[in-house]
Amino acid sequence: MEVQLGFGAVPKPQYVFVSKEADHCWYMLAEDERRIPIYERALTGVITGIEVNKKVETKFGPAEKNDLYILADKPYIIRSGSESYFSQSLLLSLDVLTSEQLRNPLTIAVSPGDSNVVFCNIYDPVTYRSVGVSWDGHNEIDWQALGQKVSLKINKIQNLNQEPIQISANTTASEIHAVLIAQTDTYLAQLNWTPEQGREYLQQKYGKRSRLQLTDREILDFIDYLKLQLTQSSPTHTNS
Known part of the structure; x- marks a missing residue:
């Protein structure tokens, strides 16, 4: 990651939003609120945090969102509705991952379903294996409690058990x-x-x-x- 001198965009995390469209499943917003489609299906990086059931103001009124923080080529925040299938499948996948897996880069992928549904799949970018989750009994799951459980696990890893930053000779x-x-x-x-x-x-x-x-x-x-x-x-x- 190189720092470009001179005029440029404001250096802040890039929000990524989930929405099933004809040829893409997520997008970014330009300064004028225009949607910028993301045609790639996957984002690979290190998960640095998560916020669940976050109350935000949208153009349709107040809503609850889940924000997943990922450090890739730059910081990203994947925002999705707390009750969406994307958020639910994301939480199920994060719940089964071990602390060691969560310390390493992961690939977050969108998977279109029926109607307007978008699911989330997580892959190990080294082995290409996906995280297997079960939807059995998902109607009985307390999603708010699961979100808090996942949040505590990820935030504990990042804050209390964080390993020192590994600096190599090539790190600028x-x-x-x-x-x-x-x-x-x-x-x-x-x-x-x-x-x-x-x-x-x-x-x-x-x-x-x-x-x-x-x-x-x-x-x-x-x-x-x-x-x-x-x-x-x-x-x-x-x-x-």
């Missing part, structure tokens, strides 16, 4: 910086911090308004602070 400074920024994206989302809260903290602590202005040392310090907040807000944490 810009790539390291991008990974650190992506980590803060995950932690801020899990803390439900608003952009205003983040900017206020950065201004008070570092005298800067953006994470992109921070040095690597400052970003690491910021990550340690966010991880501490997550630990203190954990259900298992008690104040002395």
Whole structure:
């Protein structure tokens, strides 16, 4: 991942939306809200977080969405309706994956079904094997409880049991910086911090308004602070 100097797009995570169309199943939005079709069926990257049953405002009114955070060539957020077949099949797949599998790159694929239905399939990009899930008794599943279970598992991996970043001789400074920024994206989302809260903290602590202005040392310090907040807000944490 190279940093392009000069004018360009705002460096922020790219939202990806799920919708069954004639020749594609997901899309992005341009600045003018125009849909940009994504014809590829799969996105491969490392899952960095998930938010379930998130209340968002849409042009059709308030709705509950699930947001899956993935770090690939850049950070992506796959957004789908909490009650959609895509979200449900995604949760079923994530539930059966082990912690070790969730630490490695995975391939998230869309699979069109009948009518307007889109399913989610997860593959191991090394072995090409899909994650087998069962829909038996899916009408009796408590999807909200399953979503919370999956969220706790993924967020625990990313925050409490996260292994040190592996740096190779070929890793560039810009790539390291991008990974650190992506980590803060995950932690801020899990803390439900608003952009205003983040900017206020950065201004008070570092005298800067953006994470992109921070040095690597400052970003690491910021990550340690966010991880501490997550630990203190954990259900298992008690104040002395």
